[in-house]
Amino acid sequence: MAPPALNSSHAQSALRSSGATRRNLLITAAFAALGYGLSKIRWRLGGNPNSHPSTPKTLEIYTWSSYVDQKLLDDFKAQTGITEVVVGILGSNEEMLAAIKAGKGGTYSILYPSDYAVTQLVQANKLQPLDHSRLIGLENILPKFRHSVHDPGNRYSIPVSWGTTGLIYNSEKLTPPPRDWSYLWQYPKLLSRRFTLLDDMREVMGATLKSMGYSYNSQNPEEIKQAYEKLVELKPHIASFTTDAWKDQLLAGDLYLAMSYSADAVTLMQEDSRLRYLIPESGTSLWSDTIVIPQPCPNETGAYAWLNFILQPSVAADMTQRLFFATPNQAAYDQLPAPLRNNQSLFPPDALLTKSEGIAPLNEAMTEIYDRYWTKLTSS
């Protein structure tokens, strides 16, 4: 009795397991087919979004948090009759580039990319050429911003602000005061874990290159490697790579120094008289933020209305006074009160400016070299 029973149960289990393997085989085959099918479909990561036309009464803009405030929006609405302005806040150029290139555009009629991001957007075919006959007051923009390396002749972009990258420091804590980038390497004891650098690959690599006497935009792999090695030496002393989080800690006295953009530094200096902003002697980067019209654009008329509004000298001067960034608009500059015009952190002397460089766009191979060293630096 026992053996047959055993046999039958054995047979059953064999049957069951063969059923199971058959099912497994089917599932594997299905996945293989799916995988093969997927591999045959060539699709584009991102692509062109469908522009959904908005009403002429609404305008969506994608900008930095420090570039708009309620008053600016109210003035705009009162002047143009556009009733609703929707503001998207961008955290970094890279975030915006990824979003726009991946097809998340289509809702915005105005973008605020920085200089090098304009080049990348143009290369990706995401911007509309500007129709200069529809712009009023373009001639007030200073000549050097009308002929920038990123967009000569303002074919796609209009500069809205410019500034430098430098060091903001607590003058009570740092003696002697810093004069150049090399200070970071000279006083490791005083500064150790008391300073932050920007969370920005090009700025940090560029500043280090500049401190060694090379170009902020070096394209020489050997120089870039040297800069990386110099940063590795500094790394244990760096508190953090951050673009924003240093502000509270600098005010509280936990940090003595931070690498920062001039606009942020000047704003913070209003709150604490101990703070000073330094543009390093050996030179730094000059950046500019611009306004562009994306392609596709849901509300073109509204976009031009926004551009012409920002181009008005009184509006630009007002923004500089309220939000503390340097205007590239000569007519607006002339309207500013003398203390602001003479603020050397905001409008540095020409001697320093000639030593500085704009951040130049890199080709893909160079970008990869920078990426590799930056990832190695921040990951170790």
Next chain:
Amino acid sequence: MSTQVPSSLVTQPDAHSDKESPRWLGPLVLLGPSGLWLGLLLVIPTLLIFELSLVPGIRPGDIVNPSGLDNYGLIFQPVYFRVIGRSLFFAFGTTFFALLLGFPVAYWIALIAPKQWRNLLLLSFVLPLWTSSLLRSYAWITILRPTGVLNSFLQLIGIPPLDLLNRSPAVLIGMSYSMLPYIVLVLYASLEKLDRRLLEAAADLGANPLQVFWKVTIPQSLPGIVAGALLVFITSLGDFVDPELLGGASSMTLARLIYNQFIGATQNWGFGSALSMILIFLVSLAIALLIKYGDRSQVV
């Protein structure tokens, strides 16, 4: 017209099921919605990430053309092993501290605290979850910074200040704190079901309290401990906020590295996808271990 069509579609299967409900209908109705959800929002996206991971150096706007495992090859570099190792270290550390701090609390609420207070006590423990995790991390910055709340207090009682912020200890503190409510809830659920007669029996038979704890309480609550520990481990492995805000310059974790590849400075979506697959693999491994050993411990 248009409203009639769907309603007839909905009622028809019901009418059928009265007479001869097909065997597949029940499971379909029960599992269909969540299956569709999982398929569309988990399985297909994961397959897409896998496909992207096979395209070397793809950036937004490029054509997806899978061609090989180059992205996975990139991971075999000491620097990325260090990142993966650091992520595992933070996850194990958080699990350890969350268990160490969470078990006594759950034990106290489940077995010692007066019964009518239990719900209130649990609620108060879960209360921090009602605020944003970002806010809680910022609160830790205020507490841990060199001249912050903690160091002001230490100075007051004559202890030299601690330099914790922007280092690994701050990350472990922040993450253990975020995970504590979860592990307390899981452990409470398992300790509450503890068979007290066994504890009494052990005591009657001469075991001292320590022996009772190690030989009766712990084995009985082991499934809860394993489940809670894995929940914490898996969540910490993917945590992004605490290392970013509290860890300083040398706290790159897998989740942050992935973030950087997608919307950070280095936009290499292919490499980011390969890293994501590694993270998914590590998490799946943890879940597989839970299924295997979680069951066995229940038998004990």
